[in-house]
Amino acid sequence: MTERQHIMIKGVKEGLVFLLNDQCEFATLLDELQYKLEKTHQQLLTGPLVHVHVKLGARQLSDDDKERIKTVIRSQGNLMVQSIESDAKAEGEQQENAQQLHALTTIVRSGQTVEHDGDLLLIGDVNPGGTLLCTGDIYVLGALRGVAHAGTGGRSDVIIAASLMRPTQLRIADVISRPPEEWMTGDAAMEFAFLNEGRMQIDKITHLFRIRHNPIMFKGV
Amino acid sequence: MGEAIVVTSGKGGVGKTTTSANVGTALALLGKKVCMVDTDIGLRNLDVVMGLENRIIYDLVDVAEGRCRLSQALVKDKRFDELYMLPAAQTKDKDSVTPEQVRDIVLELKKDHDYVIIDCPAGIEQGFRNAIAGADRAIVVTTPENAAVRDADRVIGLLEQTKIPAKLVINRIRQNMMKTGEMLDIDEICQVLAIDLVGIVPDDEKVISAANSGEPTVMNPASRAAIAYRNIARRILGDMVPLMLLDEKAGAFKRFRKFLGIG
Numbered sequence: 001m002t003e004r005q006h007i008m009i010k011g012v013k014e015g016l017v018f019l020l021n022d023q024c025e026f027a028t029l030l031d032e033l034q035y036k037l038e039k040t041h042q043q044l045l046t047g048p049l050v051h052v053h054v055k056l057g058a059r060q061l062s063d064d065d066k067e068r069i070k071t072v073i074r075s076q077g078n079l080m081v082q083s084i085e086s087d088a089k090a091e092g093e094q095q096e097n098a099q100q101l102h103a104l105t106t107i108v109r110s111g112q113t114v115e116h117d118g119d120l121l122l123i124g125d126v127n128p129g130g131t132l133l134c135t136g137d138i139y140v141l142g143a144l145r146g147v148a149h150a151g152t153g154g155r156s157d158v159i160i161a162a163s164l165m166r167p168t169q170l171r172i173a174d175v176i177s178r179p180p181e182e183w184m185t186g187d188a189a190m191e192f193a194f195l196n197e198g199r200m201q202i203d204k205i206t207h208l209f210r211i212r213h214n215p216i217m218f219k220g221v
Numbered sequence: 222m223g224e225a226i227v228v229t230s231g232k233g234g235v236g237k238t239t240t241s242a243n244v245g246t247a248l249a250l251l252g253k254k255v256c257m258v259d260t261d262i263g264l265r266n267l268d269v270v271m272g273l274e275n276r277i278i279y280d281l282v283d284v285a286e287g288r289c290r291l292s293q294a295l296v297k298d299k300r301f302d303e304l305y306m307l308p309a310a311q312t313k314d315k316d317s318v319t320p321e322q323v324r325d326i327v328l329e330l331k332k333d334h335d336y337v338i339i340d341c342p343a344g345i346e347q348g349f350r351n352a353i354a355g356a357d358r359a360i361v362v363t364t365p366e367n368a369a370v371r372d373a374d375r376v377i378g379l380l381e382q383t384k385i386p387a388k389l390v391i392n393r394i395r396q397n398m399m400k401t402g403e404m405l406d407i408d409e410i411c412q413v414l415a416i417d418l419v420g421i422v423p424d425d426e427k428v429i430s431a432a433n434s435g436e437p438t439v440m441n442p443a444s445r446a447a448i449a450y451r452n453i454a455r456r457i458l459g460d461m462v463p464l465m466l467l468d469e470k471a472g473a474f475k476r477f478r479k480f481l482g483i484g
Contacts, residue, residue, distance in 0.1 A: 107415055109374045109375060109377060109378035109381075110371050110372070110374040110375040110378065111375045111378060111379075112378050125413070125415065127374050127413055127414075128367075128371055128374070128413075129371055129374065129375065143412070145413065
């Protein structure tokens with residue numbers, strides 16, 4: 001067993017609080033939890049039913065992993081898991097990060113893939129055979145000649161914009177579209193793709209305000 | 222200390238070996254000491270194009286495995302005193318040498334040659350990794366076809382990852398097809414690949430006959446491809462040479478007659 005302590009157990013009015021370290025490996029945590037309950041803290045296991053609150057710190061866990069913690073604690077008979085919580089603040093921060101526009105200066109060549117959680121601004125081209133995957137919007141300041149997939153997490157309100165729209169394929173959420181010939185106008189105007197009632201459409205970037213209107217509040221002097 | 226240049230393309234049959242042979246010979250023609258290395262183990266061609274097949278005694282794999290000294294394996298060209306070739310093995314495959322071994326050999330060759338031209342096999346697997354191991358810079362060869370440009374793009378991406386600066390050669394250009402738009406034009410290719418162009422080579426039947434006779438095209442100044450390869454060599458040396466005008470085929474005299482209205 002490791003010398004380091006990753007788990008603190010505190011007694012409070014409602015029962016017990018398990019404070020789990022958020023820096024170590026999840027597997028280590030499970031091992032230590034099991035060890036503590038079975039070997040060193042057996043005094044907890046005798047007596048009446050005790051409610052347990054588990055606090056994970058900044059660690060974010062899937063439902064499966066939460067269930068594994070519950071199983072370990074429950075297996076001792078008299079402990080009942082009331083809640084498993086992560087720091088709400090950390091979660092908010094992460095979401096904020098994801099919402100920020102991330103700028104990237106590169107050229108995505110054939111065989112290369114750029115993945116991003118949130119909105120992405122690519123300054124450079126996407127060549128045929130290159131792929132952009134993004135949970136939010138995609139803006140390409142350059143030529144989009146490869147594949148762009150916006151809203152990989154399932155969001156359908158996202159857009160794909162490019163200075164030069166010549167994609168091999170566009171995907172928004174789960175809608176896949178091959179550019180029809182009429183897109184290839186050779187028009188130099190920046191365009192964007194969006195979903196309209198589940199169908200992919202292309203429009204000039206100047207018309208983006210029709211689907212996303214953010215009125216300017218600042219009046220100037 | 223010389224410089225090692227790998228000639229690569231991703232796709233097969235675009236003219237890597239032809240480019241290696243001709244650029245190597247052109248550099249020798251300009252008075253440089255050059256060694257060409259064939260890394261296409263198992264499918265060696267460079268010796269055939271150079272007409273040196275019957276002089277091979279040892280090869281790259283022999284050197285890598287220590288069966289002979291490097292100097293023993295070098296084949297001296299029949300035309301130039303300062304042009305050498307290190308042939309690939311024909312009976313082995315790409316896995317019989319490691320990138321480290323190739324790098325050591327190239328490093329050794331750089332000591333007493335001005336330029337080491339490495340002929341890379343097609344593909345992006347072991348053979349490619351071997352070929353780029355010792356290279357200081359790269360020449361990416363492509364032809365005006367979508368498939369070749371796509372593969373060149375992939376290779377440029379891989380070269381960028383290993384921090385080898387690459388320049389582009391567009392081979393087998395047919396001016397009349399480019400004019401009619403049946404072939405990708407030079408600007409389009411350069412826009413997609415976004416690297417510097419080091420030369421364009423017109424499609425020329427003389428290249429085929431020259432390769433078959435084991436005499437690099439570049440030796441025949443009547444061939445337009447030869448001039449193109451010589452220009453590439455001069456650009457490698459740092460000269461500013463303007464790109465060849467492709468529709469000059471009519472010739473100055475003919476254009477003059479046309480100007481006078483009698484052509």
